[in-house]
Amino acid sequence: MGVATLVSENIYMDVRHLKQLFPIKGGVMSRAIGHVHAVDDISFRIMEGETVGLVGESGCGKTTTGRTLLRLLEPTSGYSFVNPPAEVVKELDEIFSGLEDDSGSLLDGEISSTRLDEIAREYSIYGVKGKKLKQMRSSMQIVFQDPFASLDPRMLVKDIIAEPLVAHHAANKSDIAERVSSLITEVGLNQEHLYRFPHEFSGGQRQRICVARALALNPKFVVLDEPTSALDVSVQAQILNLLRRLQEKNEMTYLFISHHLSVIRAMCSRVLVMYLGKMVEIAETEELFLHPLHPYTQALVSAIPIPDPLLKRERIIIGGDVPSAASPPSGCRFRTRCEFAEDVCREKEPQLEEWNNTGHLVACHLVHRMDKRIINAAERASVYAGEHADARLHN
Amino acid sequence: MTDANSTMTVTEPEKVRRSPYSAIAPRLEQWRRQFYYFRKSPLAVAGLIITAFFAFLAIFSPLLTTGNPYQMAINPFATNLIPWFSSWRYPLGTTYFGVNLLPAMIKAARIDLAFSLAVVATGAFVGVMVGAFAGYYGGLFDDILMRVTDVFFSVPYIILAIAMIVVFTKSFKDVAGGIYTLLILSLIVIWWPTYARIVRGQVLSVRELKYVEAARASGAGALRVVFKHIIPNSMYPVFVQISLDVGTIVLLLANLDFINIGISNITQPEWGNLATYFNYAQVGLTLALQYPWTFIVPGMAILLYALGLNLLGDGIRDILDPRMRR
Secondary structure: OOOOOOOOOOEEEEEEEEEEEEEEEEOHHHEEEEEEEEEEEEEEEEEOOOEEEEEOOOOOOHHHHHHHHOOOOOOOEEEEEEOOOHHHHHHHHHHHHHHHOOOOOHHHHHHHHHHHHHHHHHHEOOOOOHHHHHHHHHOEEEEOOOOOOOOOOOOOHHHHHHHHHHHOOOOOHHHHHHHHHHHHHHOOOOHHHHHOOHHHOOHHHHHHHHHHHHHOOOOOEEEEEOOOOOOOHHHHHHHHHHHHHHHHHHOOEEEEEOOOHHHHHHHOOEEEEEEOOEEEEEEEHHHHHHOOOOHHHHHHHHOOOOOOOOEEOOOOOOOOOOOOOOOOOOOOOOHHHOOOOOHHHHHOOOOOEEOOOOOOEEOOHHHHOOOHHHHHHHHHHOOOOOEEHHHHHHO | OHHHHHHHOOOOOOOOOOOOOOOOHHHHHHHHHHHHHHHOOHHHHHHHHHHHHHHHHHHHHHHHOOOOHHHHOOOOOOOOOOOOOOOOOOOOOEOHHHOEHHHHHHHHHHHHHHHHHHHHHHHHHHHHHHHHHHHHHOHHHHHHHHHHHHHHHHOOHHHHHHHHHHHHOOOOOOOOOOHHHHHHHHHHHHHHHHHHHHHHHHHHHHOOOHHHHHHHHOOOOHHHHHHHHHHHHHOHHHHHHHHHHHHHHHHHHHHHHHOOOOOOOOOOOOHHHHHOHHHHOOOOHHHHOOOOHHHHHHHHHHHHHHHHHHHHHHHHHHHHOHHHOO
């Protein structure tokens, strides 16, 4: 499984304590009577040039995260620093750890929060306005899940692809035409396709058009919001190959949102696992598929179909439904469906912490306590687990 | 199997061979395809023919009529009317004051068409702007604009129009266009809220579509999003409403003429005005009924015009709304 090789040490995006709560309106004067915790206090980093996978079941906040990162939604609170230099990141670490433990004096807290505001104005996408926002926007693009809904049915393909260029006044007319025609070849379509309407194309072709539009401004960062889930398998492979080729060529960073774990495994160097608005596990792709630590990840990984009829694998099946995001469970959000849940899971919210100093981040009390049952389950859930019928014959 | 299929499905029009690098050809083909569905409905075609007929009359009225239909005043009194179909010179008869009905009707086509288009086009423009921006921005801005339209809806529209016309008649004596300007303005005032509501409802669904979000993500500002994506994709009920309203306006104008606050000018050929000449001649309704052609002829013109545009509107809806298509 090939994985993008251009990952550098530079942080492209440093997301801190991002929160996106949607008010539920009701009652007199339609006041907010509650909130849907779509994204609830998540922090993660995206390195330059890497492809980060974001997995989780429907409604866990994957898409909301992607949209909020591009500021298509204003977050309720939180920061997302774009291209912060290393020393700024270090400073941020200090500030946030200072803000978290209350031991520091009040004055310290005030100084650090003013400094935080300063940094946010400089680097956070939520702090900038006007021209700088437009400039930041031009370096970030999105490809949507449904290629049938994401192209304006009344525009010709050439106008659709040119739209970002026109909106940014990026070039004059002939330059735009030239850029559009080079883009359409880049995504594997012909010049004559420019003069057609979106409805004349198949799903895969439309997704290529969406990719061409996203690439028009030479973005540094592209959010791929389930770009292949509406396509059939052979076309999925074409689009994934196209995306990977373009990433290598243009040195882009991808956030790849999907619920399809095999696709994630093929595309991503790192994976973020979300459950009900929270990050539950962050790890290198192979590490995650080999040692899924969080009980939720274990269930996900054990459900990956392995194309081998002779392999006997155990499946970990989680019961019940996702709890309502409007009133999430106390403590660990997964405890209502977790077979290992104990009292501590209800009482205390687990933090995303390094497991065993490996760079494998996981938010689970029991894992950090090295609970035997979970470690066992991790072995059983791993993609390499299972007894091969052939092996038994040979012994 | 294939036979059964071919009888079941409507055969699509075959593709015209077109140059692959033309930006106009695909649009033409789209219209062609849409017209294909339009042609399937005989009523819609009838509507198109009737509307085209009136448009023809309106455009070529100076060529079709010679002289002034008002010059023929034979007798200023109501007693000496020539009935319809009794002379070649006056094919549809004359109405009061000896006005020759046929040329007057043809001259009136131009005024009626221009009048109804002026009202509906301006009303639709105002309504689309208000509705589109209210729907796109939402929130307090939306609330304010929609409450304003509600105020207009709360008064029965014809009463509001009558009130405005009665109050401002004197002030509009010296304005260019005179009574026409006043009538057009007051009808616009009562007409735009309908469009604002239709468009807002449409915009509320269109603005949530992914391509609108894609446009915002690619850096398009609010104006660009509204004019390039939202309005073009919310227009189909507006076109239907326009074609229906263009007919209705003439009907409404005839109502105003009937209660004597419309054009109120003997020398203006306008269908509603022509139908109500008995008012100027001080003839009571009972006596007027003895000369049925004097109001049947202009009445039929209004009826046909409104009917034609209604059928056309239904046809346009069938084209533009794929869900209605059979």
